[in-house]
Amino acid sequence: MIQIDGAQGEGGGQVLRTSLALSMVTGQPFRIDNVRAGRPKPGLMRQHLTSVEAAAAVCGGDVAGAHLGSGSVEFSPGIIRGGTHEFSIGTAGSTTLVLQTVLPALITASEHSTLTISGGTHNMHAPSVHFLKEAFLPLINRMGPTVELELERHGFYPAGGGKIRIDIIPATRLRPFDLVETSPITSRRAIATVAGLPGSIAKREAQVLREKLGWAEEEVMLEQLDDGVGPGNIVSIKVAREDVTEVITGFGERGLSAEKVARGAASSVRRYLSADVPVWRHLADQLMLPLAMAGGGTYRTGKLTDHSVTNAAVIETFLPVKLHRIEDERHRVTVSVRA
Secondary structure, three states: OEEEEOOOOOOOHHHHHHHHHHHHHHOOOEEEEOOOOOOOOOOOOHHHHHHHHHHHHHHOOEEEOOOOOOOOEEEEOOOOOOEEEEEEOOOOOEHHHHHHHHHHHHOOOOOOEEEEEEEEOEOOOOOOHHHHHHHHHHHHHHOOOEEEEEEEEOOEOOOEOEEEEEEEEOOOOOOOOEEOOOOOEEEEEEEEEEEOOOHHHHHHHHHHHHHHHOOOHHHEEEEEEOHHHOOEEEEEEEEEEOOOEEEEEEEOOOOOOHHHHHHHHHHHHHHHHHHOOOOOHHHHHHHHHHHHHHOOOEEEEOOOOHHHHHHHHHHHHHOOOEEEEEEOOOOOEEEEEEO
């Protein structure tokens, strides 16, 4: 049984999710102690517990320690099963992080899968649904599977209530790819979205985005959702290149002005564009696991986050690969998966 220290690196929930995903893929059982020891409220919260339960359901696994607040979990995987699965977090916990846990197993399963996951869809500390749909999943599909995600209902913190649906046609093997050079930008789009809040918030954000990014009027849009899915506010910025798309998200929160939300998102976009790399921070983190499963692939990004470094260490514990990182004089990092 593989022993995992949940306090390693940045000590967050990613250690647990990656361990669950690769336990299912490799058939290796594991025990994790000090779950989320690096967080203000350690142990399993609702979204992490749902991830454990989802993993067990997908592979018929055996679990010990699966309860709220648990600091230790033992997981023994069974056989991965496709089919139809429904998971409800019951809070605004991230639906995308639950999906992140079971997706690696299901894209290489023996049968088609359909998932419905209820909870939060746009959470500050998780990849947004727009990021997964437009940036991450197109690259997964390039590797062989066919994964389609539909946002059926938005879910913002703290109300939750969102729902996503995912259809997965697996592949018998994953094909690696390389993303090293920056290809030309083919389209740009920014959307300021509000739900259950005044539309003037989105208008103010859009004005700041146009000023800070220098984008044309038609490249910055407004979206007013039904009040029933709010309150919530996000700024979603898409930069599409010939071979990769990046999505950067800004989240509104109580006490943070619309102008600050937009300026923060615009600043992240400018840093990405000035770095001259095809892959930015969140995508750099997300690509590690599927490329490691494929046994190869290379991409260039900016300086790796602690989150990514921790993720790489867990991946190397389960798989016979190394994620080599080389940093150049411009602080760009080339990540290469080598068997």
